[in-house]
Structures are given as C-alpha cells and as structure tokens.
Amino acid sequence: MNTKLRNSNPVIANVDIAVIGGGIVGCATARRMTLEGASVILVEKSTDILAGASKGNSAILHTGFDAPVNSLEHKCIQNGYQEYLEIHKDMNLPLLKTGALLVAWTAEEEKQFSSIIEKAKKNGVDDLRLLNTKELQQLEPNLAETALAAIEVPREFVIDPWSAPLAYLSQAVANGCQTLFNSEISSGEFDGKQWTLHTNNGDIKAKHVVNSAGLYGDILDKNLLGDSEFIIKPRKGEFVVFDKAAHALVKNIILPIPTEITKGVVIFPTIFGNLAVGPTADEQEGRDDASVDKANLEMLYQLALEKIPALKNIPVTATYAGIRPATEKKEYRIRHVTEKNWITLGGIRSTGLTAALGIAQHVQKLFAEQNHQYKKLTSPLLEAVPNLAEHLTRDWQTPGYDEIICHCEMATKREILAALNSTIPPGSLAGLKRRTRVTMGRCQGFYCSAKLSELTENKFIEPISVGETDD
C-alpha cells in the first residue's frame, strides 16, 4: 500500500456498520444487521468468504447439551440452533437428522454419564436417552464390540458448513449489504461518532465496527483499539474423510466422552454422503497453517477403524484441516467497547457454526442496548442457495444440466457456472469447491481439473492453469 496516499484514499463506503471478517460469524452478523435495517458492509481480506477458521470444521448443528452452563456460548448455540431450524427450508439449507451418540468404550467413561446428563438438563436439553450395550449394538451394529454403552442426543444434526454462511451473506447482499473482498484493514480512527477504516482498496466510513476477524481478531483489536482482551492461540484440527460407501455404516454422529481439554475425536456422517473422522487438536503458531500431518492422519484413520472395523475396506477420499481461533480461555470473547462503537466477537471455535445466528442476535441486542435502533426490514428478500446435500435433490437429478463435470461428486456444468456467476462468486478454486463440491471426491480432480481450468479461466486471482502449452 502506498502510505503517502493514505490521507487522500477515496471513501468507498459509508455505512452504519462495518463487519470485518467473512467467516460464519461475520456472514451471520451482516445478515442480521441488514435485516434489522442497518446499512452494512462486510470486509474480507481474502478472495472469498470462509477463508479462515470457518473453512474446516465438523459441520455439526449442536444442541448445546455440553456447553458451559449459563454461558453466553450456550445461549448463542441454543438461539442459533433454533433460528437455523426456522430458516433452513426457506434458504434451501440442508439438515441431516442424524442424532448423536456419546459412546463409552471403558467403564471409566461410562461413569461420567450421569454428570453429562445432568449438565444437559441444566442446558435445557432433556431428551437424552441411555442405551445399554445391546440397544447400542442394535442401533449401530457396525460399531466395534468394545462399545459399552451410550447416551443418545437425538437432536444433534449435521449441516452443510459452507452453504449456511453463503446463504446468510447472500440474503444480506440481496437486501442491500455491501461486500469488499481482497481488502485488509491496515488502520483506522474513531472521531467520536464514526470510524474511518483504511484498506488497501480505499477508506470505509462506518458508525460501528464489528470485529469478526476470527484468527486475526486480537490483532485487529490491537491495531484499531490499541489493546486486545485476548490472544489467539491457533489450534489445528485435522480430518480424514472416507468414501461414500462408509456413509451407510453409522446413522449417528459418534462422539467420544469429552475431557476437560477437548471434545475429542468425532466420527460423523457428512451432509455430502461421506463419513469423516476428526478433529485432532494441536496448538500452533501459524494462523494460516492448515497443513496436514501424515502421522496425525494415520492416527485418525486407525482410530476410526478401531471404532468402526468395517471402514477397513473403504478408501480415504480426502483429508483437510481447520484452524480454531482458540484463546487462552475457553469461553467466547465477546467485548463491547461502547465508547468506541466497537464490538469484538472473539474466541469462537467449533460451536460457531451453530452459534453464529445466535451470536448475530446477541450483536443486535448489544446495538439495541446502546439505543442504536434501525428500521427493521418489513419484507426482506429471501435467498435460497443451491443444495449439495446428498440426501436431497442435487442438480444432476434435474434435466438441462449440460454435463457432469466432476463425476465423483456429480457436480454439473450448470451449477458450476451458476456459482461462478452468483452474487458472491468464489474467488478461488477452494471457494468453488465449497460451493459445488468439484474435486472434493475420491479422484481429487483426476477427471475434472482440465475442464475446470477452462471453465474458471480469468475467474480466480490464483488460476488453476499457469499458462498454455508450448505447441
């Protein structure tokens, strides 16, 4: 950035609220405040939404049964869960009603059942059910025989972790929200009434700022407020995805008995018709380092085989990693600096996928408490996103799709072109993958990379092909 030009940067937006960070929390907040009637801009430093912490998780819609009792996190999970159920049909967001089983593999683990049920009751989740060995084997016959007993949590579900935030932001944009990608906030000033945020693409004037910068939340607070109440301690979670044949092996999300430190490794059906295992939990320095480690992947693979022996004969389709924006404390780090019109939404880890809509409601409440009332939209436009869930009708099941480009995941040319030409187009191949599933199947682009390189020509900053052949 040319520093000399800083003071004469063009003002590219003048809004009520600038939401910084296009992860799940930013997308949900932009939607909520747009629907409340505020003028909003979502600013994202990457080429696309979901480029940070929100790109890799276990895609579970949590009831909050195991959340800290009376916590803000619990409240946001419950409200988020509720709102998702209310809006998902209208926005074409899928819901796979799997249920979850907390499985005890040792007598020691079984002893914790009573406290888990008690906590769930305190959290308002009172439909948990105890299953003995026989009942468990009947419900999940493919679990290893060493499974002793389980607690069934019937309302833990699986969703699409990428279509949900895309739907939230799409609805926001349809109702007037602006977006600014490839734009990093370098600095900013508050004049008592309004913020001026400097980005590499121009200045943004905003009365309020919501910091949903995830893995960079503490840095943004430090740079613009002068201090941060927390330090991000990136925690990586790796996952292994089994091919579609594995999906039928279990009906439920298989949860371990949690420890003080982590929820542990989960085996879960994905909405895309796979079965996945993860995450690991490794603290690391890098905020962008979503690399995978052979030893960790092998550990996850072995663990999955141990719990579900039939997985032995099913190939691995994909591996991935997500980075949780953990902090030095377990709870959400939500901070409202009223004198500076600033709200920080920090430390939101795996529960954020469910909680995002609830967090957005909380943000709205914070604004209301500060008497910043907007004129709620009376008939907001709805935005439906394309369905990628395997148990619902996919694009290839409707005529006129031209051709199937990605054969493993059955992604059609029609849906790829629709994504590329949508209001929030993917800024990278990764973004196109999240929107259409291309290259995410068992061949990982063996068949479709060539066609994709052509279809996506001039669409991405980092293109698939780097040039033409010599002859």
Added chain:
Amino acid sequence: MTNTIKEHCDVAIIGSGPAGLSAAITLQKSGIDNIIVIERDDEAGGTPRHCGHPPFGFKEYKQILTGPKYANKNVQRALKLGIEIQCKTTVTNLGEHGELSLATPEGLKTLVAKRVIIATGTRETPRSARFVSGDRALGIYNTGALQAMVYLKGKIPFKRPVIVGTEIVSFSALLTCRKAGIKPVAMIEANSKASVRWPIYYSHYLFSTKLLLNSKINKLIGKNRIEAVEIIDKTGQISTLDCDGVLFTGMFTPESSLVRMSHLAFDPETYSPTVDQQGRCSDPAYYAAGNLRQLPAEEGRNPLCYAKGQAPQAVNVSGFCWDQGREVAKNLLKDLE
C-alpha cells in the same frame, strides 16, 4: 425429480475405453445389435484420449499411434458398425438383473439390459489417500489431470513440478511435460530403483530430470500454490526442493465405486468386483472387463497402504484391456445363447 424413462437393450457397456469398445465391437460383429455403450464424459474413447503420445494400438492396428488417435480409431470403428455410444451419461446405480439407473442431461432414465459389462477403468491414487504431510495448495495433480489439461485444453498447471513415482505412467508424465514445455525439477522414488525397466528408465536423462532414489516427500510447502517440497532420504536427511507443483503418478486403483455401492460381490483386497473365470460378477447379469479388474497381489496388499511403500499395482496397457474386452464379450455371447 422427473419421471424416469425406462429403456431396454441386450447389452449395456459402462465405459467407452479400450475394454468397453472392444467388447462392443465383438458383440456387434457376432450379431448382437442392441448394444448401448454408456460414457459419462462428453467424448468417447476413455483414458487413452488424453495420453497424447505413443505407443498405443500396436496389437489392435499393427501401428504405433498416440493415445488420442488410438482412442479415436476405436470410437470410429464402433460407430461404423452402428454401435450406439451415449456420452454425457452417468450410471448412478447398478441394480439387480441389469437394471441401470442413468443420469443424462435430458433427465433420469432406467436402462434394463439383459447383460451389462462394467468397464470403468482405473485412475491414479491422489495425494489425499496417500496421506502426504503438508499444505494443501494449488499445483498438486495426478498424471491423468495433467495430461487432460495439456492434451485436451492446451493448458499447463505448473512449470517446474516434482514428479513422484517411477512407474510407466511417471515416464509418460515426463513425456507430457516435455511436450508442453514443462520442466520437471526431479523425479522421486521411495525404493532403491525405479519401478520401470530400461529403456524407459533412461528417459529421465534425455529430459535432464534428476532421479532421486530412496527418497520420499516429507512435506508439501506453499500458501496458495506449491512453492517447494521437503524430501527425506533413507538416512532421514531432509532437503528442500523449490518447485511450483507436485505430480503424484501411478498407484492405480480401480474406478470401482459403482460396484462397491452395489449388490455385486466386491473384493476388498483389489478394489475390484469379484469375478469368475468368465469375467462374470456375482449377479450373472453383470460382467467386468479391463483395468477395473485387478489381480490380487501376491502378499495380501491392502490398497490403502500404498503410501507405506508396498509395491504399486501396475496399470494394464490398453492392448491388454482390448483383449480382455473381447474375451469377456465372447463369454457373454455363449451365455446369451
């Protein structure tokens, strides 16, 4: 979902590669004229279509052809005989007694065939299933993707890749790179010698690509796009090689997910349908031919353990698939009579 149309045929062949077309041609010549070849891609011909170099077709045509020319010859021969090839058609389910579910751009269909030959071929094992450490950046491909990009689209996905593996296909990748103006930085082989025998082995000298034996990828490095790889040799020494891509070659695995998801008996060791001497599957309406069928490894190899250094399974050359397609077709004829 729309109402599905139900169609009938004598023999449905899934896949229009050498095995599928050879079977179709044999059947047609023997008087079966209600054959449908189903191809999910927009063009028929199968994998040879994007291997833009020789040698193909020696057995079949007594000529040495490039892959695309060979594939085209097969397709033309089938079409001339009046064989129907339905492109852009995907089989989504293998039902009992030859009832196939199809997805086509015009809508979903059901095709009931008296007999079905599954000839869906093979593909390489991608990085993910090999459990390779490191970043997941742009520039990581299999040979198949590279060749399709180069030969079908005239594009290149990298300029200075590292090639992993020394199977026949790895040297085929080397040829493709040379043709496209790509300059591989090195070839890497975990074993103490290359998987292929000379003279192919010496081709890396021709293209001045260094061959690192006893070496494995330790880690892939790159934020958006591959920038380097870490190599570990058998003494545990780690070195870094600058590059802009990684090509994982070989470790062929049958493209058998349709079979795996079906009622047909499946061999978990080879990832192939279980067949009898005639190439017939557990449901007598189904046969299998070509690279989809892999022979069991001598030492009970689990295909998942490729990355652990076990011998990779060789992909059969097109001539072999051609022969097997014909052979299976003949067996099927006897059975239809």
